[in-house]
Amino acid sequence: MPPPIPSPDASFSGMYDFRVLRQLRKREGLSIAEVSRQSGVSPAVISKLERNQTVAELETLFRLARVFGMTATDLLSLTENRISHKKTAGERKSGAFTFSEIQYDNVRCLYGQAPKGAEVSRPEIHHDDYEVCWVLQGEVVLSLPEQTYELKTGEAVQFDAILHHTYKALADSELIILHLRKAKRF
Numbered sequence: 394m395p396p397p398i399p400s401p402d403a404s405f406s407g408m409y410d411f412r413v414l415r416q417l418r419k420r421e422g423l424s425i426a427e428v429s430r431q432s433g434v435s436p437a438v439i440s441k442l443e444r445n446q447t448v449a450e451l452e453t454l455f456r457l458a459r460v461f462g463m464t465a466t467d468l469l470s471l472t473e474n475r476i477s478h479k480k481t482a483g484e485r486k487s488g489a490f491t492f493s494e495i496q497y498d499n500v501r502c503l504y505g506q507a508p509k510g511a512e513v514s515r516p517e518i519h520h521d522d523y524e525v526c527w528v529l530q531g532e533v534v535l536s537l538p539e540q541t542y543e544l545k546t547g548e549a550v551q552f553d554a555i556l557h558h559t560y561k562a563l564a565d566s567e568l569i570i571l572h573l574r575k576a577k578r579f
Contacts, residue, residue, distance in 0.1 A: 507562035524554035531566025
């Protein structure tokens with residue numbers, strides 16, 4: 394016998410949690426009536442969504458998202474009922490640098506170690522990312538087309554990763570490099 398087909402409320406309650414709407418509304422200091430007036434969505438629908446008793450249609454998401462200054466996609470992402478996402482680090486080498494790496498959709502995190510004199514003069518090509526380099530221990534020189542930074546323990550720099558850049562360890566070093574996806578421009 395096949396398993397029973399879940400009701401719409403049950404099938405979506407595990408995937409989406411629309412209670413985030415209440416948090417957004419409270420953060421903005423708005424009442425349900427004010428959100429209704431600004432969005433054109435009925436107070437009853439907003440109330441049911443806030444209690445996670447119904448799911449929103451795409452047009453409803455679009456209207457509500459605009460009240461909070463976001464896209465429907467952003468709002469839907471907030472409602473996804475994913476508490477956490479565990480991954481295991483991978484290992485890789487780039488030049489004499491050794492990295493442990495974790496990657497998610499919007500961020501790539503690399504914990505690197507480099508002996509004195511190690512250099513990465515041709516890092517892999519990046520997408521449209523920002524890069525942050527934070528030196529945990531040691532001293533690293535970061536060279537960009539128009540700037541050079543000597544980063545010591547506890548110092549960090551952020552730059553546009555599409556620029557050609559080179560890292561050189563002036564001492565045995567440990568660092569964290571983050572690649573942060575830029576928001577879409579269009």
